[in-house]
Structures are given as structure tokens and as C-alpha cells.
Amino acid sequence: MSQPDAGPTGADTFPRLLLHHAEVRGGRTAIREKDLGIWLSWTWSQVADEVRAAACGLAALGFRRGMTLGIVGDNRPRLYWSMMAAQALGGIPVPLYQDAPAQEMRFVLDNAEIAFAVVEDQEQVDKLLEILPDAPRLSKIIFDDPRGLRNYPNPEILSFEKLQELGRRFDAENPGFFQRELELGRPDDISVMLYTSGTTGSPKGVCHTHHSLMSAAKGDIAFDGFDEHDEVLSYLPMAWVGDHLFSHAQALVAGFCVNCPESSETVMTDLREIGPTYYFAPPRVFENLLTQVMIRMDDAAAPKRRLFHYFMGVAKRHGAKIMDGRASEVPLSGRLLYALGTLLVYGPLRNVLGMSRIRVAYTGGAAIGPDLFEFYRSIGINLKQLYGQTETGVYVCKQPSGNVKLDTVGTPLPGVEIRIADNGEIQVKTPGMLKEYYKRPDATAESITPDGWFMTGDAGFLDPEGQLKIIDRAKDVGKLADGTLFAPQYIENKLKFFPHVKEAVAFGQGRDQVCVFINIDLVSVGNWAEKRGLAYTGYVDLSQKPEVYALIQECVEKVNADLAADPHLSGSQIRRFLVLPKELDADDGELTRTRKVRRGFIAERYSVLVDSLFDGRTHQEIDAQVKFEDGRTSTIRADVQIRDAAVTAPARKAA
Amino acid sequence: MSEPASHEHNPGRRIGGTLLSVDNISLAFGGVKALTDISFDVREHEIRAIIGPNGAGKSSMLNCINGVYTPQQGRIRFDGQEFQRMDPHKAASMGIARTFQNIALFKGMSVLDNIMTGRMLKMRTNLFLQALYVGPNRREELEHRRHVEHIIDFLQIESVRKTPVGRLPYGVQKRVELGRALAAEPRLLLLDEPMAGMNIEEKQDMCRFVLDVNDEFGTTIVLIEHDMGVVMDISDRVVVLDYGKKIGDGTPGEVRANKAVIDAYLGVAH
Structure with a gap:
């Protein structure tokens, strides 16, 4: 699988693949977008025409081989076409996170030397x-949605229509141009640059080649058997490797249809209307969906509620086995009940979730809670985990259908080799390997060993069945002062599995005990408080209620009981915790754009709170800064309570 | 969301001749003089603000313009025609639409249906034919729906298209109300405190919508607003009322420098 098969047309770059599809399945739908309440579609041959016009337009404006094209916006067909257009000219598309403030974008614009950008709208x-004044290279900004932009005097901006109009004229004047450019493309040209979210230091541009992403896509498609009949909904940021892989690379390799939602707020409705067959979402999306279902169920009439809970019990007992193809282990009565449940509960529920047609759903990027994972699988959704990173083209491990083990991320994919370094770090060789970090030979050398292994930075091991288990980031796995193993992310994830806990940050490296910050989930805890008639004015107030502390304490102590069962980790139970009065936010630099906690930054910012956790105080006053989206700031002042948590005695070894 | 695009830098927007003029309007309820001898004009494509302390007569002024109240004295000229008295139906059919200080939507109906009601005056076929949904009625319905969808897209309320209005947060309801007014394709849009009770972010959004409406559709807008920042940012000219009398009229800069206005807002030592 490491060698992408060239195919009859020699389609070894993405633009060639596009033309290949236009030829062999020109009449099939390639992409859809919901606009003004109606789903519009474009066939492969139409997409090829649109891309050609956009590419020629870029060329007419002076875009040349090797240049970068910035792409900023929600998932829109024209932005995907721009990506393909840049690739057709031998340029490199660089998608940027659309919700990043201007100043964060500046770094990438500058680093990637972006002169041309295609963006979604006025915002x-x-x-x-x-x-613009600080980015002298940026010379053309092409926009998709003209609303509000008609009267901008700036000479740098032009509409996508105008671009294509220029392109069509250019194409007519230079008939062989597009084809010539296409033929100049090589499989080992850089096809895209994806910036890592920058958990540590400034973002780095990960350069992938046509060959690497195409290999990864082919491997994935063979593994799960995707073809032109599949449908995906692309709603995750275009700058994220996952979306690039699903909505661009895999769609172009398999020839399946990509659906763009109407807006980011309508994703749920659009999901239901499209009914994708293949779906990816990070765990938090699955979690939000489940939370919504549960809140709605709580509000439902009593008979419905009872019906729901009864059949969810049935699903819990038998669903997973039936999903794994081990129906023979389920008694006949169980199978009959499950079938009835499918009719009455699971089927309608899958439909409400927009998952009726799903053959394979994936999650990854963060640990998923066991209950959550089981829930989806038990109602008949083939949810699986995968493991990979931007640098490996998300092509490392996937759980195979029929052999899903909850606590692992599955077996290495075809063509992937895995080894565990002495410090416990997972290192991989994969066909989807990055070429380099852009302009950062130092970082490239730091991440790839001389003998060609990519250092993932994750700690874990292969279990006896050959499935990979991840514990934490290798550099985060630390020790308490007495030498006890301390895996902060592992603890945080366990806490986050409770619906009431939105984020958690564990501290303990080099200390005598483990303490945590908790962020409550406003929706979930708010609803809980409402049910109890507990009045609160807002997030700050709710977070400091003694009742809420008691609720969180229960969660913490359950995690402790869980940790106690593991001989390696029982020493790192949580002794003290506090509930932060402020939601951790990417705009304040506390989370990365992919919503991972930046532990070091948080420790520094809230050092007063960290200190009081460890020196035994019972409360601490704090001023926290909040940054609004428009750049203004304000301060939250609160007196934060600190509580002790009971620990569980370590489990005795069974005699 | 970044700051609303300041629209002074907007060379494409041309302010035309007088669209509406109000001459010597006086309105009294029994002994209470709500408005005394008010005159001002509104030019085509402009955003005109009416400001003033509570009870200054701002809403009464709007109510006179679209015919809810009949002033005892004075005349209103709209689009070259002069009226001693306007009535709401005539005002609507001439292209004057409005929103209300307290939201006046059909709470049990969906967003889509609420905005569709704004198309009422544009519907040509009758109720019975509409019920059949064939031929010309079908085409008409589709045409109206397309128009409404443009408004939904414009106001970014796609996600609540089919949600009953009563279930929506206040800020969104305000937006729906604006949508319904826009559905009538008005030439003159009267907005009665479109940003009252909103938080900063909702206000910013609403400002952007008001500017965009003015910009995209060329709609002339008269708005009442309390938030001085908003008024100064988005309006071309401002009328200031106090105790039913006009105490200032001019560009935001002029009004801000006007002594009488400062006194009315900040109070004076007596």
C-alpha cells in the first residue's frame, strides 16, 4: 500500500485525479453546498471546469509554481476548488484556521510567504x-461571498467570480497552459502545508506531498472499503489535517461526495438531511450530541423516558456484541429485544443524530470516554478510534471493524511500522509521512530520527494482540517528588469523561501530590442546577456554588477509585481540586485552537491558584483576564474555593 | 466579529434627495404634548437617527410617520406625496416598514413563517388559490420563499429557520423582526430601538446588519436608539428630541458639540 497505484490515467497528483474523475464519473455528484435553504450540487466534470477557471485566474494574476495560496473560511466548495486550483498550478495551498484572530493569522501569512489568499467573506x-500593513507580501485577496464588500475601495480584493472570469479569458488566450502546468506536477511536489496548532512554541508548517497524502488516503480507503458511493459532511476546520484528508485527499482518491453545510450553526440539521455514510468527529462532538440527547430525554414524557432507558439497558447488554459480529453470543431473547429496540429507539435515535446511513464513523485526536464510545456502538453506529497526527497524514492506527478494544487505538494500518523507544515514546514509519517542516530543518531533524522514524511524542505500548495503547504525551509523563508515575493527560481525560467536567488540568510534576483545576460544563451543570432549583447568575457564580463543588468532588473521587485499580497509577490519585471561575478559552491562549489545554501556560497564568492548591489553603482570591473576540479585555474577580478529595486505597493484588 | 466596517469610507453609497419630510408636526394626548412643532427631513439612502431621553417623543414620532397616530398639526411628505394623515396600511403599501420597541412577532410560528408574513402585501393570488399550490400560485410561493431565504441568509438565521420564534433568545427575535420588515422590500425602514436590551456582541451584530441593509438594499433607515456609541457610529444625521421638542439636528459630530443636547443628556444645574 505504500506505493500509490498510478491508475490507468497516471493520476499521481491530486489535480490529475480530479481530471480522472471528470472523465470516468463526470456525471456523478462531487460536492454539494446548502445555500438559501437548498442543496446545490456540482458534478465531477463541473468541478473540473470550476477549478480550471480558478487556476487560470490565479495564473492571470501572477500566481506561479511553488507559491503559496492562503485559504481562510468555513468549508465552502469554492475554497476546496481554490485548493485544487493552486495544486494544479504546482502551488501550495495553506489553509488557515478561520476563527483565529488577525494577529495569529499574521504569523502564518508571514511564515508561509503568502501573497495570494482566497477567503470566505467580509469577516x-x-x-x-x-x-495588510504588516504583511507586505500579501497582494491579492479573493473572496467567495461578496456581501458587504461591494464598495470596498481596496485594490487588493476581488471576487471569486471575477477571478474565474479572468481565468476563462486567460484560458482562451493560452489554450495549452492548464494542461502544461498539470503535466509539470510531480508526485513528490508539496501538495499542502498544514500548520500545527502550536501546543509548544509557534505553529510549524507541515509539508505533505501528493504522494504521501495519496498513499495515506489509499490505505484508509482500502482498509474501510470506501468508494464513489460514500458521502461525507465536511464541517471541521479546513486547516485541520483531518478535514484535508477526508474532504480533499480521500474524496479525490475514492471519488466520493463532499457536502458543505449551510453554516457552522446548521451542522446538525444538515447532517440529518445528508445522512453521510462516513463520518469523523472529535470526541467532544460526540459528547455534545449525547448531552443534547440526554437533556431532551430528561424533558420527555415519563413513558417515553422509561422506554428509552429500558432499551438503552438492552443496548448496553447486547449492542456491542451484535456490533462486533458476535451475535451468536447473545441469547435469542436478547437479539429479539435488540431488534425491537432498533425499531422503537435506536433507529429513530440514529435518524435524529443524522447517523442512519453511517457505515463507519471515526473519532480521534483526544481520548474518548468509555461510556460515550459504548453508547454509540451499542445503538448500532460503527464508531471506531483512529490514531495519527498531522505529520503522519493521520495514517498510523485504526480500530478494525469487528475487533474494537476500547482502551486501544487499534492496529497499525497497512504499510505502517511502529516501534517503542526506550523512554516509552511511540515512533512510526508510515507512507503518510510529512516531507518536512517548512523552513524549519531544525524541527524536522528533531522529529524524524536519522533512520527515518517519526517521533510522535506520545507514550504508549503495543498490547499482546498488537493493538496500540496510548497513555499520555511522552514529555508530560512525569513523576511526583517520591518517584510515583504521573500521567496528567490520563487523569484529565478520566475527569473529562464526566459530562459535568468540560476541561481539567492536572498538576503534580515534581510535587508531593496531584492537584487539579476543573472547568465545569455550563450546559450540563446549568441544567443540573436548574433541575434542583439552584439559582445562579452566571458562570462565575455557578462554578463556586458549594453544591457544584460537591458534584465535582464525586467525579474526582470516582476517578480516584479508578486510578487505584491500576497498580502503576494508584499513587497519582487526586488529593485536592478547585473549580476555575473562568472557562478556559483559546482566545486567551489557554487552549490550543484544537482545544487542548496548554498546561504550562495555565500554570503560569494561575500560579497563585496552583500555589494555594499545594500549600493547603481553603480559598484564594483571583483576578482573571478575559479577552473578547474583538480584542477588548475585561477582568473576572472571584474567591475560589479549594477542596480536598478522598483517595481510595490501592487495590490489593489478587492472591 | 471585527468592528463594523465604518461606512464613511464607502464611496459607492450615494445619498439622494429628500425621501421623507416632516413639517411642523404636533401631537397631543389630551393635555400631554407628545410632540411640538417638529420638522426634519430624511434623504434617500441615509441612516437617520432620532435620539432623546425617555419620554422625549421618539416612538410617537415614528408612530406619526407610519400612521399609527394622527398628529393634530403638521404634514408628512413621503416620496413626493403629501399627507395630512397616514394610515398604517397605506404606509406599508407605499414602502414604509417598521420594527417595534417590544417585539411584535407571532410567537408560535416559525422564523420562516414570520418573515413570510412580511410578504403579505406582495402576494397577488387569493387565499383559496394559495391553498391549492398549483400553477401561478406555486410559482408565486416559490418566488416569495426565495426572497425570504435571501433575508434568512442575510441575517444569518439559517440554523433557526424552522424554530418557533417564542423559543429563540431575545437578540435573535429582534433579528427576525428586522427580517420581517425587510421582507416587505421597504424603501423606508423605521427601527424602534433595535438594540435595546442587547449585550455588546449582539449590538455589534445588529449594527452590522443595519449598515448592511442600508448598503446592500439601499434602504433608507430611521432609527431610534439610546446607545450613543451606536448612534454616532452608524448614522449619517441625527435629530435630537427632548420633551417633544426638537433641540438638535445635524451630523453626529455637530450634535455631539451641541450645548442643548449635552444639557438634555447630562442634565443642567437649575
């Missing part, structure tokens, strides 16, 4: 115009 145009 993004405004952002780019704001940083």
Missing part, C-alpha cells in the same frame, strides 16, 4: 486587511 477580508 475574513476585514481581518486580512487589518494585517
Whole structure:
């Protein structure tokens, strides 16, 4: 699988694949977008025409081989076409996170030497115009949605229509141009640059080649058997490797249809209307869906509620086995009940979730809670985990259908080799390996060993069955002062599995005990408080209620009981905790754009709180800064309570 | 969301001749003089603000313009025609639409249906034919629906298209109300405190919508607003009322420098 098969047309770059599809399945739908309440579709041959016009337009404006094209916005067909257009000219598309403030974008614009950008709308145009004085290279901004932009005097901006119009004229004047450019493309050209979210230091541009992403896509498609009949909904940020892989690379390799939602708020409705067959979401999306279902169920009439809970019990007992193809282990009565449950509960529920047609759903990027994972599988959704990172083209491990083990991320994919370094770090060789970090030979050398292994930075091991289990980030796995193993992310994830806990940050490296910050989930805890008639004014107030502390304490102590069962980790039970009065937020730099906690930054920012956790105080006053989306700041002042948590005695070894 | 695009830098927007003029309007309820001898004009494509302390007569002024109240004295000229008295139906059919200080939507109906009601005056076929949904009625319905969808897209309320209005948060309801007014394709849009009770972010959104409406559709807008920042940012000219009398009229800069206005807002030592 490491060698992408060239195919009859020699389609070894993405633009060639596009033309290949236009030829062999020109009439099939390639992409859809919901606009003004109606799903519009484009066939493969139409997409090829649109891309050709956009590519020629870029060329007419002076875009040349090797240049970078910035892409900013929600998932829109024209932005995907721009990506393909840049690739057709031998350029490199660089998708940026659309919700990043202007100043964060500036770094990438500058680092990637972006001179041309295709953006979604006025909001993004405004952002780019704001940083224009500091980004002298940026010369053209092409926008998709003209609303509000008609009267901008800036000479740098033009509409996508105008771009294509220029392109069609250019194409007519230079008939062989597009084909020539296409033929110049090589499989080992860089096909895309994806910036890592920058958990540590400034973002780095990960350069992938046509060959690497195509290999990864082919491997994935063979593994799960995707083909032109599949449908995906692309709603995750285009700058994220996952979306690039699903909505661009895999769609182009398999020839399946990509659906763009109407807006980011309508994703749920659009999901239901499209009914994708293949779906990816990070755990938090699955969690939000489940929370919504549970809240709605709590409000339902009593008979419905009872019916739901009864059949969820049935699903819990038998669903997973039936999903794994081990129906023979389920008694006949169980199978009959499950069938009835499918009719009455699971089927309708899958439909409400927009998952009726799903053949394979994936989650990854963060640990998923056991209850959550089981829930989806038990109602008949083939949810699986995968493991990989931007640098490996998300092509490392996947759980195979029929052999899903909850606490692992599955077996290495075809063509992937895995080894565990002495410090416990997972290292991989994969066909989806990055070429390099852009302009960062130092970082490239730090991440790839001389003998060609990519250092994932994750700690874990292969279990006897050959499935990979991840514990934590290798550099985060630390020790308490007495030498006890301390895996902060492992503890945080266990806490986050409770619906009431939105984020958790564990501290303990080099200390005598483990303490945590908790962020409550406003929806879930708010609803809980409402049910109890507990009045609160807002997030800060709710977070400091003694009742809420008692609720969280229960969660913490359950985690402790869980940790106690593991001989390696029983020493790192949580002794003290506090509930932060402020939601951790990416705008304040506390989370990365992919919503991972930046532990070091948080420890520094809330050092007063960390200190009081460890020196035994019972409360501490704090001023926290909040940054609004428009850049203004304000302060939250609160007196934060600190509580002790009971620990569980370590489990005795069975005699 | 970044700051609303300041629209002074907007060379494409041309302010035309007088669309509406109000001459010497006086309105009294029994002994209470709500408005005394008010005159001002509104030019085509402009955003005109009416400001003033509570009870200054701002809403009464709007109510006179679209015919809810009949002033005892004075005349209103709209689009070259002069009226001693307007009535709401005539005002609507001439292209004057409005929103209310307290939201006046059909709470049990969906967003889509609420905005559709704004198309009422544009519907040509009768109720019985509409019920059949064939031929011309079908085409008409589709045409109206397309128009409404443009408004939904414009106001970014796609996600609540089919949600009953009563279930929506206040800020969104305000937006729906604006949508319904827009559905009538008005030439003159009267907004009665479109940003009252909103938080900063909702206000910013609403400002952007008001500017965009003015910009995209060329709609002339008269708005009442309390938030001085908002008024100064988005309006071309401002009328200031106090105790039913006009005490200032001019560009935001002029009004801000006007002594009488400062006194009315900040109070004076007596």
C-alpha cells in the first residue's frame, strides 16, 4: 500500500485525479453546498471546469509554481476548488484556521510567504486587511461571498467570480497552459502545508506531498472499503489535517461526495438531511450530541423516558456484541429485544443524530470516554478510534471493524511500522509521512530520527494482540517528588469523561501530590442546577456554588477509585481540586485552537491558584483576564474555593 | 466579529434627495404634548437617527410617520406625496416598514413563517388559490420563499429557520423582526430601538446588519436608539428630541458639540 497505484490515467497528483474523475464519473455528484435553504450540487466534470477557471485566474494574476495560496473560511466548495486550483498550478495551498484572530493569522501569512489568499467573506477580508500593513507580501485577496464588500475601495480584493472570469479569458488566450502546468506536477511536489496548532512554541508548517497524502488516503480507503458511493459532511476546520484528508485527499482518491453545510450553526440539521455514510468527529462532538440527547430525554414524557432507558439497558447488554459480529453470543431473547429496540429507539435515535446511513464513523485526536464510545456502538453506529497526527497524514492506527478494544487505538494500518523507544515514546514509519517542516530543518531533524522514524511524542505500548495503547504525551509523563508515575493527560481525560467536567488540568510534576483545576460544563451543570432549583447568575457564580463543588468532588473521587485499580497509577490519585471561575478559552491562549489545554501556560497564568492548591489553603482570591473576540479585555474577580478529595486505597493484588 | 466596517469610507453609497419630510408636526394626548412643532427631513439612502431621553417623543414620532397616530398639526411628505394623515396600511403599501420597541412577532410560528408574513402585501393570488399550490400560485410561493431565504441568509438565521420564534433568545427575535420588515422590500425602514436590551456582541451584530441593509438594499433607515456609541457610529444625521421638542439636528459630530443636547443628556444645574 505504500506505493500509490498510478491508475490507468497516471493520476499521481491530486489535480490529475480530479481530471480522472471528470472523465470516468463526470456525471456523478462531487460536492454539494446548502445555500438559501437548498442543496446545490456540482458534478465531477463541473468541478473540473470550476477549478480550471480558478487556476487560470490565479495564473492571470501572477500566481506561479511553488507559491503559496492562503485559504481562510468555513468549508465552502469554492475554497476546496481554490485548493485544487493552486495544486494544479504546482502551488501550495495553506489553509488557515478561520476563527483565529488577525494577529495569529499574521504569523502564518508571514511564515508561509503568502501573497495570494482566497477567503470566505467580509469577516475574513476585514481581518486580512487589518494585517495588510504588516504583511507586505500579501497582494491579492479573493473572496467567495461578496456581501458587504461591494464598495470596498481596496485594490487588493476581488471576487471569486471575477477571478474565474479572468481565468476563462486567460484560458482562451493560452489554450495549452492548464494542461502544461498539470503535466509539470510531480508526485513528490508539496501538495499542502498544514500548520500545527502550536501546543509548544509557534505553529510549524507541515509539508505533505501528493504522494504521501495519496498513499495515506489509499490505505484508509482500502482498509474501510470506501468508494464513489460514500458521502461525507465536511464541517471541521479546513486547516485541520483531518478535514484535508477526508474532504480533499480521500474524496479525490475514492471519488466520493463532499457536502458543505449551510453554516457552522446548521451542522446538525444538515447532517440529518445528508445522512453521510462516513463520518469523523472529535470526541467532544460526540459528547455534545449525547448531552443534547440526554437533556431532551430528561424533558420527555415519563413513558417515553422509561422506554428509552429500558432499551438503552438492552443496548448496553447486547449492542456491542451484535456490533462486533458476535451475535451468536447473545441469547435469542436478547437479539429479539435488540431488534425491537432498533425499531422503537435506536433507529429513530440514529435518524435524529443524522447517523442512519453511517457505515463507519471515526473519532480521534483526544481520548474518548468509555461510556460515550459504548453508547454509540451499542445503538448500532460503527464508531471506531483512529490514531495519527498531522505529520503522519493521520495514517498510523485504526480500530478494525469487528475487533474494537476500547482502551486501544487499534492496529497499525497497512504499510505502517511502529516501534517503542526506550523512554516509552511511540515512533512510526508510515507512507503518510510529512516531507518536512517548512523552513524549519531544525524541527524536522528533531522529529524524524536519522533512520527515518517519526517521533510522535506520545507514550504508549503495543498490547499482546498488537493493538496500540496510548497513555499520555511522552514529555508530560512525569513523576511526583517520591518517584510515583504521573500521567496528567490520563487523569484529565478520566475527569473529562464526566459530562459535568468540560476541561481539567492536572498538576503534580515534581510535587508531593496531584492537584487539579476543573472547568465545569455550563450546559450540563446549568441544567443540573436548574433541575434542583439552584439559582445562579452566571458562570462565575455557578462554578463556586458549594453544591457544584460537591458534584465535582464525586467525579474526582470516582476517578480516584479508578486510578487505584491500576497498580502503576494508584499513587497519582487526586488529593485536592478547585473549580476555575473562568472557562478556559483559546482566545486567551489557554487552549490550543484544537482545544487542548496548554498546561504550562495555565500554570503560569494561575500560579497563585496552583500555589494555594499545594500549600493547603481553603480559598484564594483571583483576578482573571478575559479577552473578547474583538480584542477588548475585561477582568473576572472571584474567591475560589479549594477542596480536598478522598483517595481510595490501592487495590490489593489478587492472591 | 471585527468592528463594523465604518461606512464613511464607502464611496459607492450615494445619498439622494429628500425621501421623507416632516413639517411642523404636533401631537397631543389630551393635555400631554407628545410632540411640538417638529420638522426634519430624511434623504434617500441615509441612516437617520432620532435620539432623546425617555419620554422625549421618539416612538410617537415614528408612530406619526407610519400612521399609527394622527398628529393634530403638521404634514408628512413621503416620496413626493403629501399627507395630512397616514394610515398604517397605506404606509406599508407605499414602502414604509417598521420594527417595534417590544417585539411584535407571532410567537408560535416559525422564523420562516414570520418573515413570510412580511410578504403579505406582495402576494397577488387569493387565499383559496394559495391553498391549492398549483400553477401561478406555486410559482408565486416559490418566488416569495426565495426572497425570504435571501433575508434568512442575510441575517444569518439559517440554523433557526424552522424554530418557533417564542423559543429563540431575545437578540435573535429582534433579528427576525428586522427580517420581517425587510421582507416587505421597504424603501423606508423605521427601527424602534433595535438594540435595546442587547449585550455588546449582539449590538455589534445588529449594527452590522443595519449598515448592511442600508448598503446592500439601499434602504433608507430611521432609527431610534439610546446607545450613543451606536448612534454616532452608524448614522449619517441625527435629530435630537427632548420633551417633544426638537433641540438638535445635524451630523453626529455637530450634535455631539451641541450645548442643548449635552444639557438634555447630562442634565443642567437649575
